[in-house]
Amino acid sequence: MSSQLAELLWAEKYRPRSLDEIVNQEEVVKRLKKFVRERNMPHLLFVGPPGTGKTTAAHALAHDLYGENYGQYMLELNASDERGIDTIRTKVKEFARSKTPSEIPFKIVLLDEAVNMTADAQQALRRLMEMYTATTRFILIANYPSKIIEPIQSRCAVFRFTPLKKEDVVARLKWICEKEGCQYDEEALAVIYELSEGDMRRAINILQAAAALGKVTVDVVYKVVGLAKPHEVREMIKLALDGRFMEARNKLRELMINYGLSGIDVIKQIHREVFSSEFKVPEDVRVLIADYAGEVQFRLVEGADDEIQLNAFLAWLTLLGKKLKAAQK
Known part of the structure; x- marks a missing residue:
């Protein structure tokens, strides 16, 4: 990424440069700082949800090991774009063979979004990790480790990044x-x-x-x-449960037009609000609504019409509301 673009994007402009600047991941940072002090480290596997600092931590580790010009000692590849066996055999192999910095006895290969590597590429990577351990350390980054083959996982120290507080x-x-x-x-x-x-x-x-x-x-x-305010979504649900189907339908149209929402956006917001403390319904009603919202989302993902599915969902809520009222009499 160019320096000009980094200045435009606040996420890059204010990205932590060293381990001391990283927010929240105290245990991870503590272990990484130990590697810096010892000037040695194993292969690493960083796992956790997006935006929790995995890539930032890898760059900060390299910065603290090599200094401001750490880029010349680290090869960074995004496995989403360069995920095939040819990349692993050429770029990684060539870099691993190159000269190491004098102060630190190894270089770093950073593989972001490593779960997107093909099976053959992962097998090739496993062999390279064995061949060039003396001169190269690998840092693999993945949201979820299940797609990383076990022989690679067993060769790495695993660091789990948690959502930020x-x-x-x-x-x-x-x-x-x-x-x-x-x-x-x-x-x-x-x-x-x-x-x-x-x-x-x-x-x-x-x-x-x-x-x-x-x-x-x-x-x-x-x-x-591009999301509706939570209280507006809750209002729409309440209108339907109260038996005011046409008002609920008008509210739905208003939300979709005003906020540019797709059917899946609406269903996701409904699902979120069903579990909100502001949504006052019995527990069994929450379960029923959440379950049916899942069915509607599945149909939408499969290509069903947004308007028909959402109107059907409001109609279902209206009928549910009538059953609840009848049961209370």
Whole structure:
């Protein structure tokens, strides 16, 4: 990524450069710092959800080992684009054979999104890990390790990255706002955290998009992410459960037009709100709604018509509401 683009993207501009700057992953950072002090490390496998600092930690580790010019001692490949056996046999093999830095007896090969490597490429990588252990260390990054073959996993020290805590994400967002001189509402930053689900990169991207429109408010945040406000989704569900089907249908159309939502977007928001503490229904009703929402999402993924499926879902909610009322009499 060019330096100019990095300056434009806040997620890159404010990416931690050293292990000391990494937020939240205390146990991971502690173990990585030990490698820096010892100037030695095994092959590493970083696993965890997106945006939790896996790639950042790999770069920070290399920075702390080699200094500012660490790039010349690290080969970075994104396995989504370069996932075949030819890449492993040529680029990686050529780099592994090259001269190592004098102070540190090894170089680093960073394989991002390693789960996308083909089976043959993984087997080739396993052999290279065996052949060049004396001069090269491999860092593999994966959201989920299940697609990494066991012989590779067994050769790596596994580091598990967890979703970031709310207070850490919000504190980082506030710090960026101060650096950029942008105004914000506290509630808006809390909403950004909820929408990002502990993904720092996504949280910063949402913040930057919202700040481009002026003061960062709750309304602006929902506008830039293209999601309806939770209370509006709950209102639509309640209208249907109360037997007011046409009003619920009109609310659905209003949400889809105003926010540009797809059918899957709506169903995902309904599913999220069903488990919200603000949604006041008995536990068994939550279970029924969540179960049926899953069926509707499956049909939408398979290509069913958005409007027909969502109207059918509201009709089902209306009938459910009538059954509940009848049972209470």
